[in-house]
Amino acid sequence: DTGVSQDPRHKITKRGQNVTFRCDPISEHNRLYWYRQTLGQGPEFLTYFQNEAQLEKSRLLSDRFSAERPKGSFSTLEIQRTEQGDSAMYLCASSSEAGLAGGNEQFFGPGTRLTVL
Amino acid sequence: AQSVAQPEDQVNVAEGNPLTVKCTYSVSGNPYLFWYVQYPNRGLQFLLKYITGDNLVKGSYGFEAEFNKSQTSFHLKKPSALVSDSALYFCAVRGPTDSWGKLQFGAGTQVVVTP
Numbered sequence: 744d745t746g747v748s749q750d751p752r753h754k755i756t757k758r759g760q761n762v763t764f765r766c767d768p769i770s771e772h773n774r775l776y777w778y779r780q781t782l783g784q785g786p787e788f789l790t791y792f793q794n795e796a797q798l799e800k801s802r803l804l805s806d807r808f809s810a811e812r813p814k815g816s817f818s819t820l821e822i823q824r825t826e827q828g829d830s831a832m833y834l835c836a837s838s839s840e841a842g843l844a845g846g847n848e849q850f851f852g853p854g855t856r857l858t859v860l
Numbered sequence: 861a862q863s864v865a866q867p868e869d870q871v872n873v874a875e876g877n878p879l880t881v882k883c884t885y886s887v888s889g890n891p892y893l894f895w896y897v898q899y900p901n902r903g904l905q906f907l908l909k910y911i912t913g914d915n916l917v918k919g920s921y922g923f924e925a926e927f928n929k930s931q932t933s934f935h936l937k938k939p940s941a942l943v944s945d946s947a948l949y950f951c952a953v954r955g956p957t958d959s960w961g962k963l964q965f966g967a968g969t970q971v972v973v974t975p
Binding site: 747749771774776783785786787788791793799801824836840848850853854856857 | 960
């Protein structure tokens with residue numbers, strides 16, 4: 744399968760613990776996005792990477808959140824000192840820069856569902 | 861600021877009947893518009909997009925959408941719905957200045973197709 748993969752698929756943690764999620768984009772895609780989706784809502788943008796550079800962060804991404812893409816391939820999203828309000832589905836997506844880049848669709852992974860007890 | 865509205869939380873349709881899922885948008889300039897579908901416990905799957913050109917775009921699984929600039933709408937349609945089309949559908953917009961950019965999603969419309 745050459746699609747976007749995410750690991751783990753599910754994570755249950757206690758409030759105050761740190762968690763880290765991984766995303767492996769489609770190999771030839773240099774653009775990578777993180778979104779958060781809560782029940783009954785559409786995905787909300789968190790952050791964007793072009794290659795290894797993090798070019799935009801949403802105001803939703805508090806200082807407890809950090810994302811990296813060290814070699815321009817896979818990415819990690821870490822949440823420190825988790826809170827119950829962090830419970831959500833965390834989605835990763837990737838896209839190509841080729842062609843009319845603004846019109847390129849994003850390909851989404853299956854998501855990581857986080858539950859903070 | 862750009863935004864997307866999906867006015868219906870749920871659409872119910874009988875199998876074989878036409879399906880329409882509504883979407884309106886607000887963006888400065890010409891938008892890039894997308895439709896995605898989400899099945900339970902799955903990520904979003906791309907259905908179709910409007911970038912420029914013909915207002916009627918065709919996508920995966922027999923879906924199509926019509927871009928209407930005057931009404932700022934991008935409704936998703938399927939002539940004959942299948943039970944397997946039951947899922948959560950999201951409309952998304954990207955503004956013309958976001959050449960790389962993030963997508964702004966609507967809240968989603970649950971489609972229920974009954975046999």
